[in-house]
Amino acid sequence: MNAAVEPSKPAPSIRAENVTVTYSNGHVALKNISFSLKAGTICGLVGVNGSGKSTLFKAIMGFVRPSAGEIRVAGLPVNDALKRNLVAYVPQSEDVDWNFPVLVEDVVMMGRYGHMGFLRIASDADRRKVDEALERVGMTAFRARQIGELSGGQKKRVFLARALAQESPIILLDEPFTGVDVKTETAIVNLLRDLRAQGHLMLVSTHNLGSVPDFCDQVILINRVLLAAGPTAETFTQANLEKAFGGVLRHFRLGGTDLHADDDRRQVTVLTDDERALVFYGTNGDAPRSKKEAGTKSADTTTYTDTADKAS
Amino acid sequence: MSELLIPFEYDYMVKAMWVSGLVGATCAFLSAYLMLKGWSLMGDALAHSIVPGVAGAYLLAIPFAAGAFVAGFLAAIGMWFVRQQSKLREDAVIGIVFTSFFAAGLLLVSINPTAVNVQSIVLGNILGISDEDVVQVVLIAVVSLAVLTLKWKDLMAVFFDETHARTVGLNPTALKVLFFTLLSACTVAALQTVGACLVIAMVVTPGATAYLLTDRFGRLLALSVAIGAATSVLGAYVSYFLDGATGGVIVVLQTLLFLAAFVFAPKHGLLASRRQTASEAITGGSA
Numbered sequence: 001m002n003a004a005v006e007p008s009k010p011a012p013s014i015r016a017e018n019v020t021v022t023y024s025n026g027h028v029a030l031k032n033i034s035f036s037l038k039a040g041t042i043c044g045l046v047g048v049n050g051s052g053k054s055t056l057f058k059a060i061m062g063f064v065r066p067s068a069g070e071i072r073v074a075g076l077p078v079n080d081a082l083k084r085n086l087v088a089y090v091p092q093s094e095d096v097d098w099n100f101p102v103l104v105e106d107v108v109m110m111g112r113y114g115h116m117g118f119l120r121i122a123s124d125a126d127r128r129k130v131d132e133a134l135e136r137v138g139m140t141a142f143r144a145r146q147i148g149e150l151s152g153g154q155k156k157r158v159f160l161a162r163a164l165a166q167e168s169p170i171i172l173l174d175e176p177f178t179g180v181d182v183k184t185e186t187a188i189v190n191l192l193r194d195l196r197a198q199g200h201l202m203l204v205s206t207h208n209l210g211s212v213p214d215f216c217d218q219v220i221l222i223n224r225v226l227l228a229a230g231p232t233a234e235t236f237t238q239a240n241l242e243k244a245f246g247g248v249l250r251h252f253r254l255g256g257t258d259l260h261a262d263d264d265r266r267q268v269t270v271l272t273d274d275e276r277a278l279v280f281y282g283t284n285g286d287a288p289r290s291k292k293e294a295g296t297k298s299a300d301t302t303t304y305t306d307t308a309d310k311a312s
Numbered sequence: 313m314s315e316l317l318i319p320f321e322y323d324y325m326v327k328a329m330w331v332s333g334l335v336g337a338t339c340a341f342l343s344a345y346l347m348l349k350g351w352s353l354m355g356d357a358l359a360h361s362i363v364p365g366v367a368g369a370y371l372l373a374i375p376f377a378a379g380a381f382v383a384g385f386l387a388a389i390g391m392w393f394v395r396q397q398s399k400l401r402e403d404a405v406i407g408i409v410f411t412s413f414f415a416a417g418l419l420l421v422s423i424n425p426t427a428v429n430v431q432s433i434v435l436g437n438i439l440g441i442s443d444e445d446v447v448q449v450v451l452i453a454v455v456s457l458a459v460l461t462l463k464w465k466d467l468m469a470v471f472f473d474e475t476h477a478r479t480v481g482l483n484p485t486a487l488k489v490l491f492f493t494l495l496s497a498c499t500v501a502a503l504q505t506v507g508a509c510l511v512i513a514m515v516v517t518p519g520a521t522a523y524l525l526t527d528r529f530g531r532l533l534a535l536s537v538a539i540g541a542a543t544s545v546l547g548a549y550v551s552y553f554l555d556g557a558t559g560g561v562i563v564v565l566q567t568l569l570f571l572a573a574f575v576f577a578p579k580h581g582l583l584a585s586r587r588q589t590a591s592e593a594i595t596g597g598s599a
Contacts (some may be wrong), residue, residue, distance in 0.1 A: 061478055091475060099350060100472050101527050110469050114480035120465040123453045146527035166480065 010038075010074040012039045012169035012201035014060060016214065018069035021055050028224065030053040032069070035220055035229040037203065039169070042196050044216035044232070045205040047244055051223040053205045057172055060203075061096065073170065081170075085114035088163035092174040093155055098148035104158050105143040108133055111165035133164040137191065153184030160191065171195070173204045177211065189215045209278040210272060212236060238280050241271060319552040326557060328438045332445055332544040335505045336514060336562065338368040338498050340540025341460050343519030344533050345471055345491065353403070354388075355515030357410035359498045359508040361387030363417030366503075371424060377448050377500050384496035385415050436507030436559045438548065445504055452501040456494045467491060468529050505544075506559030513563040514540065521570045538586040539569055 014037045021030040030052045037043050047053050058064045059071055062078040073081035081087060088111070098177045111133070112126040122130075134140045137157040140254060142150060147158060156176060163171050173192075177185050185208075192202055206212065212219060212232065219235045221227040221244045241249075255267025269280040319325040339355075346352050365383025369376050387409055394405045441449070460467075469477040470484045477484050495515075502511045522535035547562030554561060575582045 061475060063475070063478070085479070085481060087479050089475050089479050091473060097348070097472065101523060101529050101532050102468075102472065103528055106528065107472075110472070110476065111480070113465070113469055113482070119462060125343075162476070168479070268413055 009084070009169055010076070012086070012199070013037060013072075013074055014170065014201065014203065015072045015075075016059075016069065017071075019056075019059060019066045019071055020068040021052070021059055021064055022067040023064075029064075030059070030066075030222070031225050033222065033226045034069075035226065037201055037218060039199045039201055040196055041218050042192050042202045042204060042216050043218035043220060044212045044236075045203055045220050045222070046209065046236075046241075047222040047227075048246075051244075054174070055205075056222070057089075057174060057205065061089065062171065085166065086168055088166040088168035088171045089165050089171040090156075090159045090176060092169065093179055095174070096147075096155070096159075097137065098155070100147065102147060103143065104139060104147060104150070104161075105130060105134065107147060107158050108143075108161045108165050108167050114166065129165045129167070130161075133161040136164060137161045138187070148163035151181075152179040152254065153181045156180050156188065160188065167178055168198055171200060171202045173202060175205055175207065177206055177208045185211065187282075189299065203299060209241070212278070238269060238271070241278070245271070313324060318539060318598070319549055322552075324439055325548070325552055327441070327446060327474060329545045329548040331441065331449055332438055332505050332548040332558065332562065333541045334457075335449060335498070335501050336518075336544025337541040338456045338460075339502050339511070339514035340518035340536045341457065341464075342491075342498055343517070343527070343540070344522065344536045345467060345516045345519075346495075346515055347519040347523060349471055350402075352516045352520075353406055353512070354391075355495065355499060356512035357406045358384045358387060358496055359503060359511035360410045360417075361413035362499060363414055365417075366418055367417050367420035367424070371420070375448075376445070376504075377452075380500040380503065381496055383413065383417075384499055385493075388492050388496060389582045415463055435557050436503060436505050436510070438505040439496070439551075442506060449501045449504055452497045455584045456498055459490070459494060463487070463490070464530075481574055502508060507557075510559040510563045513566060514544075517566040517570050518543075521566070521573045524570075524580045526575040527579070535575045539566065543569065 016033050016035050016036075019030060019033040020028065022028050033052075039056055045056065055064060060073065060078065061068055062082060071078055074084075074086050076084070076086075107120060108130045109126065112122065112129060113120055115126060116122065122310050129219065131140070132222040134143055137160050139154065139157050139161055142154060142158075147155065150158065157178075160176075176188055180188070189211065192204070195202060196217075204216065213236055216232050216236075218230065219232050220229045221235065221240055227243050228235045249271050253267055254270075255265070266282050271278040271280075319329075342355075343352075346354060361573050362380040362384045365379035366376055367379075367382070368383070369379025372379070391405050391409045394400065394409065395402065398405075400408075466477075466482055467487055469480070469482060470487045474484045477487075499511055499515075506514060518536040518540040519532070521534045521539055525535055526532050543565040544562050547565050548558050550565075551558040551561040573581065578584060
């Protein structure tokens with residue numbers, strides 16, 4: 001399917017400049033956040049609960065207005081970008097009413113609304129895009145199911161298909177791996193990589209620290225203020241993560257005689273919030289290990305460990 | 313046989329049947345949305361909140377519907393405001409606002425007892441409806457049905473996923489204001505046919521019945537409207553023979569249909585889920 005970013009649309013980008021969001025009760029949810037993301041990027045948005053991840057999403061979609069600073073999407077003010085169908089959103093599963101009387105294909109068709117006329121009557125092209133989107137996430141066989149009858153992973157894929165059908169160059173994903181089996185997680189990650197190759201920009205909020213170095217090329221760490229932002233290799237460090245998560249994460253450090261009898265000073269550090277664990281291995285543990293590196297360096301440790309089976 | 317045709321010989325009965333049908337269809341359309349959002353009691357609240365508007369309108373000798381609409385709209389705004397500014401739950405907010413409006417209405421009527429017949433507000437009076445009122449009700453119903461028919465998909469998108477609705481360029485706030493304006497207007501219309509107490513049934517039961525019968529929103533709307541229209545026409549017709557309040561008969565018919573769907577619905581009915589549990593027990597036992 002031709003999901004490549006159409007040349008007629010402006011190049012995808014998200015730019016936040018000194019964004020501060022204050023709620024009407026005086027609560028400052030975000031303070032002085034600045035970052036800039038370009039086309040062909042998967043950016044992980046990482047932080048503890050209540051760190052302002054959802055608020056940042058809301059600000060990018062114009063639900064909350066920054067009390068200071070500005071967000072520009074593809075160079076446009078947020079509301080203009082939304083009117084031009086530039087942003088797609090994949091909601092958190094708990095935000096969806098699964099009892100709503102809609103079938104899988106109806107949900108995906110809603111992704112096409114921005115391409116339809118006043119009466120939202122589907123054209124042949126709209127139907128074809130829906131078919132293609134369902135095919136691409138492997139949900140064609142389930143298209144006539146009511147959405148509440150699906151498994152956690154299938155539910156997620158329906159909303160991914162809706163975003164694909166929408167053909168927006170920018171996709172925001174809110175906790176796409178929560179409650180999803182490992183197979184679906186891999187499928188989602190592969191899909192996101194394909195979209196990145198086609199020039200899409202994706203911002204993914206996640207708790208799943210272990211998979212971040214796997215597929216995110218950029219990372220933003222927040223806790224009301226911006227803690228760090230930049231390429232994963234430089235930003236997703238043990239020091240920054242400890243800043244972001246304080247005492248919230250489980251933290252194991254294995255080194256020296258725990259691991260081996262020689263005087264190798266490298267140690268294994270495991271950071272986990274009970275999803276997939278993040279493992280650092282080295283003398284000071286300042287760079288995350290990716291699967292590729294694990295193969296080329298010493299094979300005496302497994303880089304990735306699933307500490308807990310995730311709920312399916 | 314000819315006895316069954318007697319109601320058609322009276323103009324007022326024919327009028328009651330088609331006006332009720334129109335109002336029933338419009339209320340049923342709205343009920344499909346209200347039920348999904350857990351806002352079903354909104355209709356009830358608005359219907360009661362309208363009473364002081366009606367009483368005030370009679371006192372001031374301005375059109376009945378104008379007063380009703382203003383009161384309904386104020387109540388809706390009031391509920392929204394209290395909800396925004398406090399941490400009270402929706403049911404408490406709705407309860408507080410509509411009981412205060414209703415009480416104010418009853419007080420107005422009791423101070424000025426000859427002005428309004430309370431019973432005609434509470435029970436409606438479709439059989440005695442005046443021609444000007446018919447015009448008013450028909451206008452409200454036809455405009456509402458037209459707007460809903462054109463915009464049902466946009467409203468569905470907003471009710472299903474507001475965030476997504478925004479990303480495809482819809483304006484959720486404007487669409488919600490549109491929806492509640494239509495709801496207030498239709499409550500006023502329904503007030504004259506079935507009365508304040510029974511409006512709640514008109515804006516809940518058809519949607520709830522249809523929900524048990526289908527998994528697609530488009531079909532749910534069609535079923536709901538068909539149920540609303542058919543029960544209203546039939547209710548008005550049957551009320552001639554029973555010599556009972558039209559509104560009561562309409563709602564009884566709707567309730568009977570709901571009960572039938574509750575038990576016999578092919579997928580979500582009581583019998584169907586019994587069968588399903590039973591067959592699961594059998595396969596579970598053999599595994």
